[in-house]
Amino acid sequence: MKDRRIRVLVAKPGLDGHDRGAKVVAQALRDAGMEVIYTGLHQTIDQIISAAIQENVDVIGLSILSGAHIPLCEKLMSRLKDENLSDILVVVGGVIPKKDVRKLKDMGIKGIFPGGTPFAESIRFMREKVH
Amino acid sequence: MGVATYIKNEKGEIEEVTLQSGIEVKAIYGPEDLADFDYQRDLGDPGEYPFTRGIHPGMYRARPWTMRQYSGFGTPLETNERFKFLIAHGQTGLNVAFDLPTQLGLDSDDSLAEGEVGRVGMAVDTLRDFEIAFADIPLERIGSGLTINAVASIMLAMYQATAEGYGFSLERISATPQNDILKEMVGRGNWIFPVEPSIRLIGDTIEYSAKVMPRTNPVSVCGYHIRESGCTPAQEIAYAFEIAMTYIDHVLQRGLHIDEFASRISFNLDIFGNIFEQVAKFRAARRLWARLLKEKYEAKNPRSMWLRGLFGGGGGGLTKQQPLNNIVRSAYYALISALSGTQTMALCSYDEAYTIPTPQAAVISLRTMEILLEEMGLRDTVDPLGGSYYVEALTNQMEEKITEEMRRVEEIGGMAHAVETGYIQREVARQAYLYEKALQEEKVHKVGVNIYREEEEEEEEVTLHEYNPTAAEAQIESLKEVRRTRDNRKVVQTLKDLEGTARRKENVMPFLLESVKAYATVGEMTRVFKEVYGEFKEPSIF
Numbered sequence: 001m002k003d004r005r006i007r008v009l010v011a012k013p014g015l016d017g018h019d020r021g022a023k024v025v026a027q028a029l030r031d032a033g034m035e036v037i038y039t040g041l042h043q044t045i046d047q048i049i050s051a052a053i054q055e056n057v058d059v060i061g062l063s064i065l066s067g068a069h070i071p072l073c074e075k076l077m078s079r080l081k082d083e084n085l086s087d088i089l090v091v092v093g094g095v096i097p098k099k100d101v102r103k104l105k106d107m108g109i110k111g112i113f114p115g116g117t118p119f120a121e122s123i124r125f126m127r128e129k130v131h
Numbered sequence: 132m133g134v135a136t137y138i139k140n141e142k143g144e145i146e147e148v149t150l151q152s153g154i155e156v157k158a159i160y161g162p163e164d165l166a167d168f169d170y171q172r173d174l175g176d177p178g179e180y181p182f183t184r185g186i187h188p189g190m191y192r193a194r195p196w197t198m199r200q201y202s203g204f205g206t207p208l209e210t211n212e213r214f215k216f217l218i219a220h221g222q223t224g225l226n227v228a229f230d231l232p233t234q235l236g237l238d239s240d241d242s243l244a245e246g247e248v249g250r251v252g253m254a255v256d257t258l259r260d261f262e263i264a265f266a267d268i269p270l271e272r273i274g275s276g277l278t279i280n281a282v283a284s285i286m287l288a289m290y291q292a293t294a295e296g297y298g299f300s301l302e303r304i305s306a307t308p309q310n311d312i313l314k315e316m317v318g319r320g321n322w323i324f325p326v327e328p329s330i331r332l333i334g335d336t337i338e339y340s341a342k343v344m345p346r347t348n349p350v351s352v353c354g355y356h357i358r359e360s361g362c363t364p365a366q367e368i369a370y371a372f373e374i375a376m377t378y379i380d381h382v383l384q385r386g387l388h389i390d391e392f393a394s395r396i397s398f399n400l401d402i403f404g405n406i407f408e409q410v411a412k413f414r415a416a417r418r419l420w421a422r423l424l425k426e427k428y429e430a431k432n433p434r435s436m437w438l439r440g441l442f443g444g445g446g447g448g449l450t451k452q453q454p455l456n457n458i459v460r461s462a463y464y465a466l467i468s469a470l471s472g473t474q475t476m477a478l479c480s481y482d483e484a485y486t487i488p489t490p491q492a493a494v495i496s497l498r499t500m501e502i503l504l505e506e507m508g509l510r511d512t513v514d515p516l517g518g519s520y521y522v523e524a525l526t527n528q529m530e531e532k533i534t535e536e537m538r539r540v541e542e543i544g545g546m547a548h549a550v551e552t553g554y555i556q557r558e559v560a561r562q563a564y565l566y567e568k569a570l571q572e573e574k575v576h577k578v579g580v581n582i583y584r585e586e587e588e589e590e591e592e593v594t595l596h597e598y599n600p601t602a603a604e605a606q607i608e609s610l611k612e613v614r615r616t617r618d619n620r621k622v623v624q625t626l627k628d629l630e631g632t633a634r635r636k637e638n639v640m641p642f643l644l645e646s647v648k649a650y651a652t653v654g655e656m657t658r659v660f661k662e663v664y665g666e667f668k669e670p671s672i673f
Contacts, residue, residue, distance in 0.1 A: 015231035015247050017320020020360045023560040024567045026673060040669040041320045042235070044243070066231060067486055067598060071246035097485065097595075116451065116580065118571050 006130050009057040011039040011048045013076070016066035021093060021115050025061065028119040034126070045075045049083060057088065058130045064094040065115075070103060077107045089129050093117065134405050136574060150408045151566075152365035154528045160520035168523060173418070177472075177513040181421040183414050183526070184514035185472040186437040191510040196468070197475040198500045199276055199441065200493055203228035203253035205602035206609070207263035210253040214268060216490060220497050224475065226276035227264070228252030228487070229286075234321040236282045236657025239606045248603035251487060252278070256610045257617075257650045261289040262296060270294050274305035276351070276441075281323040283310035284332050285656050288643040291344060305346040307397060310336055311353045313374040313546060316667065317555040318356035323657065326547050328664035331636065334381045339640035341392045348397040350378060351441070357555075358401035359447045361563025364408055365529060367401060368416045369536030370555060372423065373546040379428065393424060394434035397474075399441045402464040403448025410516055411525035412533075413442060413471035419530055442473035449484050453579035454593050457481035462499050469509040470516055476500050482593055489596050553670030560672060610652070617650040625649045626659055633663040 010026045012019055019041060026036045037055045039048060052060055064072060069092060080086055091111035092104060101112050110129060113122045135156070138147040148156040175181055178188030187193065200222055203210045214225055229252040232244035238256050239248045248254050253264060265275075270293075279286040287308050294304045312329040315322045322329070333350060340347035354371035362370065375396060382392055400416070402409055420438040424430040445464055449457040461478040468476045478496040480488035488496070503509055516522045540549050549555045569575045576582045625646040632642045646656055 015235055015237075015243065017231075017315070019320055020560075020563050023672075024361075024564045027560065027564040028567075030673070036673065038671075038673050040671075066247065067250055068246040095485065114451075119567075 006034045006126055007057040008034050008059040008061055009037050009052050010061045011043055012041045012063055013043050013048055013072045014068055017041055018065040022063035032123045045079055049079050059089045059126055062092045069096055073104055073107055150405055151363045152532045160524055164520050164524040181418045183418040184517050190513040195504050196473055197224045198222050199224035199226045199475050199477050200496055201226045201228050204487055205249040205599055206606050207253055207260040210264050211266055220494050221501055224274045229279055230254045236323050236653055238652050238654035239610050248606055250598050254606045256652050257613045258289050258292050258647050259613050261293040265293050270299045271303040277308040280309050280312055280315050280321055283308040284336050284643055287336055288647040292647050301344050307348040307351055309351045313550055314353040314356050316550050318360040322667045324664040325667045326551050330381050333378055335638045335640050337382050337392050339638055348395050351397045351399045353399040355399045355401040360559045362559045364412045365532035366536050368533045373540045377546045389428045389430045390432040390435050397439045401445045402442055402467050403445035406467055407525055409467045410471050411529040414526045415529040439474050441475040442468045442471055443477040444479055446479040446483055449479055450579050451484040454481050456579055465500050465503050485595050487596050553672040557672045613650050621649045622651045630659045
């Protein structure tokens with residue numbers, strides 16, 4: 001049966017302290033009927049992976065506004081592979097220049113939802129891709 | 132919301148306007164709105180209690196506002212070059228940006244610092260970096276904002292050591308460490324230690340600088356970031372005041388008299404959105420602050436009652452789409468700032484929705500403020516909107532709204548408690564969500580975002596500041612060199628002394644100064660504090 005609620009980990013990796021967007025998205029996903037776990041700030045990639053495993057999530061949503069998205073995402077995708085968790089859907093939001101989207105997609109990040117993305121778009125994407 | 136919520140009829144005429152602070156705006160204001168108006172009680176002349184019209188009698192006739200663009204990136208040398216560039220283009224005060232590792236007390240070679248060294252600000256590891264950053268800067272003539280919070284005490288000690296080393300008088304230099312930890316915890320995210328010891332560190336800097344560097348403004352209480360995070364304009368002032376009072380109450384407990392330190396407290400407040408709501412906000416804030424200091428704290432010196440501020444920004448109003456529009460928005464924000472009687476003005480640059488500004492973008496911000504200063508008559512008279520039926524009525528209503536929000540915080544036990552339990556964070560997040568929904572549902576209009584959109588993508592056309600990863604390498608090399616050549620035994624000794632002082636809850640500043648002069652690193656000094664104080668645990672708000 002596929003009517004289990006989609007479980008999303010909204011994560012703030014690295015040192016960036018801007019969490020307005022992450023918290024707004026978390027509320028929107030919750031209102032859309034998803035189970036949302038928000039990690040809080042200053043998470044290492046290892047902490048995010050641990051939380052993803054512990055919470056048994058379907059989606060990891062990274063929120064990055066400091067410009068460090070390439071190194072952070074590289075690390076996450078590599079660790080997910082190590083842990084055999086490549087079936088978790090990974091999406092990224094925040095400040096993501098268009099020129100970096102290709103590189104992120106090549107890493108296996110399926111959805112890029114920078115600030116301003118309508119809620120409906122990211123919600124629809126997750127509903128389609130999960131399960 | 133944002134600007135305001137509008138209800139229009141079928142003809143498109145505005146029927147109702149509600150400002151984000153919750154005030155309804157009428158079609159017309161007249162004498163009846165000021166029936167209870169008393170000039171001496173409600174306004175006073177500029178420079179007179181309650182300072183509604185301005186804290187100085189002459190304001191910009193006497194002295195223009197200070198122009199203080201936030202800047203810094205890469206290595207201290209690159210930052211020093213940018214400082215000199217901005218000063219040459221008319222900037223009159225510095226405001227130093229530090230990178231995230233520095234703000235979070237990490238050395239540039241810390242594993243957690245990877246990818247972040249020099250990215251959003253200057254990397255600082257030791258006193259050597261400050262010496263380079265401030266080389267050839269006339270520190271007695273140019274004051275420096277230091278946008279640093281959790282480790283503000285360390286940066287202030289470095290600033291003192293640097294100024295001393297260059298032969299400047301401690302009586303004449305002026306540092307403004309931002310040093311407002313409570314707003315970090317609700318709106319900016321760069322905290323390290325828990326609430327109570329963080330407040331104590333702030334108390335140490337206030338107490339110390341009052342004696343040793345009297346022109347220092349040891350705290351810049353920030354409503355700015357809380358507004359940027361989503362709260363309403365009335366909440367911005369309410370939360371800033373509650374934060375300020377938390378620090379004041381702590382310092383008073385040490386036995387200082389209010390007039391010994393209150394005049395050095397400053398504010399950093401946000402501007403975007405409705406012009407008149409903003410102007411009324413600042414005028415109400417000035418009046419409220421004066422009343423608070425006089426009536427609640429029984430300050431005797433009028434200087435203690437002045438709300439001195441940087442009114443500017445506001446990043447929250449700028450957009451990624453059609454970035455050149457941000458130049459226009461910033462010009463309006465500068466106008467609001469001047470109409471509101473700010474002491475210091477700063478603007479986000481037009482490319483800031485993308486990354487930190489290019490030199491060209493920074494110059495446009497300076498020119499925006501210079502044009503306003505030189506060409507538009509903002510220096511001619513003080514508080515030009517004073518006496519407007521609308522502005523005075525709105526100022527009164529903003530004061531009511533701010534007071535309401537302050538009462539809410541006080542009812543649940545004060546700001547420290549509200550922050551530790553997540554009350555403020557929840558409320559700010561809720562307001563942010565409401566605004567984003569309103570934007571997506573087009574109840575609020577944002578040009579270029581949900582109205583007057585362009586089909587072609589313009590991102591490629593904006594020349595952006597590029598992060599230079601070799602700066603990180605250079606910085607790490609420099610750090611290793613300092614570690615190699617300094618007297619490491621001395622470092623160990625000073626760090627031990629620092630730990631002892633911190634544990635005994637004595638003022639850490641003199642001991643920080645010794646560690647700093649021995650070229651202890653930011654990471655080493657922070658680790659001492661982490662050992663003693665522990666780390667802040669973010670309250671869960673979902």
